[in-house]
């Protein structure tokens with residue numbers, strides 16, 4: 537075999553190897569980029585979505601503020617305004633509105649601060665009780681006994697044009713510092 541034959545045999549092989557390496561590098565880079573987008577998209581979406589909700593979807597009217605009788609606590613059901621019509625029952629939510637006096641309220645999330653079971657209001661004992669593990673809260677939402685580490689979470693509220701509105705753009709929780 538001449539030197540010329542050896543050179544001419546090695547060149548196509550090296551080119552094919554480099555081509556294969558280049559293809560694998562490009563494929564690996566592309567798959568890594570796709571994986572990165574798939575991981576990052578939900579995180580970015582969750583971070584920015586609340587800020588994208590129109591302001592009208594964040595404050596939800598629960599009706600005239602004069603509808604509530606001072607000294608009472610009432611369960612109010614509502615649809616999450618940021619949801620889509622085909623969300624079905626997952627769009628349904630509820631809160632307890634406590635009217636302390638005319639124009640002065642507390643609005644509690646129904647979910648227990650322990651593991652999230654819906655609590656129930658007992659007007660006679662003036663206590664919220666959780667059916668799951670026996671958590672008990674006073675009427676002002678503070679923890680009375682049981683496993684909950686804190687009181688009930690509260691919605692921010694305001695009176696706007698005579699209506700009681702709650703900030704419903706995000707469910708109340710520890711992230712709100714409530």
Ligand code: FES
Pocket residue numbers: 648649650651652653666667668669670671682683684
């Ligand atoms: S979920 Fe309410 S006490 Fe555990």
